[in-house]
Amino acid sequence: MKVVLVDDTHINLVLMSRLVDKLQGVSTIGFQSAREALAWCDAHPYDLLIVDYMMPDMNGLELIARLQAPPDQRPPVLMVTASVDLDVRHRALENGASDFLIKPIDKVEFLARTRNMLALRSATLSLQHRASWLADEVAKATAELCEREQETIMLLCRASEYRDPETGAHIQRMARYSRLIAAGLGLSDEQQSDLLNAAPMHDIGKVGTPDHILLKPGRLTPEEMTIMRQHAEIGYDILKDCKARMHKLAAEIALTHHERYDGQGYPRGLAGEAIPQAGRIVAVADVFDALTSVRPYKPAWSMEAARQHLLDHSGAHFDPRCVAALLQRWDEVLDIRARFQDEHGGPAAITA
Structure with a gap:
């Protein structure tokens, strides 16, 4: 699974990347620029976005608000912030944030929340794939029923003729x-x-x-x-x-x-x-x-x-x-x- 890390401080990106690397089957890509991260996220698939709140070119709230995919159709967002201001949290939730981490980051909490967010993403993808498979199967079955109906129609017409x-x-x-x-x-x-x-x-x-x-x-x-x-x-x-x-x-x-x-x-x-x-x-x-x-x-x-x-x-x-x-x-x-x-x-x- 792919985790996107966004923080304007290089050392923070390195530390978060090393923590995520401990999770099996997970890779990371990091950005110090929120604008570059936004462009990448809108053009590539990913499974979790971990974004810092305070950044110079565009803060975390603005980044998640500008993501092209609507909140109910995008991967989960984990926002990292030093602020305990409830207004910031409320706006983050309104913009599509799924969970929060308060700086300084606790390693155990970071890994637990990241693991939970990826598990949620995995379950969502599984449901989407199953729904798609079921839709395909229903379409096939419907097509077969329509074909049988067509045969019945023509047999009835031929009998009357x-x-x-x-x-x-x-x-x-x-x-x-x-x-x-x-x-x-x-x-x-x-x-x-x-x-x-x-x-x-x-x-x-x-x-x-x-x-x-x-x-x-x-x-x-x-x-x-x-x-x-x-x-x-x-x-x-x-x-x-x-x-x-x-x-x-x-x-x-x-x-x-x-x-x-x-x-x-x-x-x-x-x-x-x-x-x-x-x-x-x-x-x-x-x-x-x-x-x-x-x-x-x-x-x-x-x-x-x-x-x-x-x-x-x-x-x-x-x-x-x-x-x-x-x-x-x-x-x-x-x-x-x-x-x-x-x-x-x-x-x-x-x-x-």
Whole structure:
């Protein structure tokens, strides 16, 4: 461990250095100039600062007050002083001093206090290292859990795609449109990432929709539409009991992405901000991409036609802020559309 000694008298530095040398595994560096000591301490690691109070260029109080590291983050400071003035001690404590020695120095007391200060420093460093190690381990474990969640998400999406005519490219696009909207609304990076990963499960409930309805090329009858709309509740029931944050968000999206801003949607007829924000975001992203995609019951709309549809129904079907957030990033929308084209086969992994 490294001990810094600061005293304007050379003989005092020599005596303190020889005393510290008696401690195993400890080295010293001495300064007669407080300013030089301050510059060195701010640029190098050390474990204990022993500083005299009375010095000509800068006293000990000024030195410890000017240290760059805040008192709770710096090594301990042992102040040596001939003064018994309580005001000096109080100011030293306020500036970050840990302990005091009164001149003339008693050898036994000096070694005991130095040993105690170094033991305190060693324990603090051990705690810091353990905290850092624990943080690394938690980060690794969290990353592994996120990876498992991603795998689960993609397996669920792939299972639904065996029955749903929507393509993997649709899932890729609408998930990214959702993230664009979230970014435009000022959501955090973490919230944007959560939407990117949870949005693909929005229609997982269609695994419970009969094929003759799901794949019907023509218009659904009122009875068939009632059955089709059950997929929102089914998706919610599939996901609602999951403990993972991502799946809870996916359950919320599955249940609410068919709600309308004017309250005319399903399954619960929620309106305005009573609809969870994630549901309002995915409603815009999903409908926009569905309009521009081929379905058994319709051809694909042009991007401009779909854009106009969002504007025409802003405030009725869609949250106006979500519509604006998407359309304000039109160049990115076009880029997503160009990157993820419809093709046969299952969905690719959701990637950034």
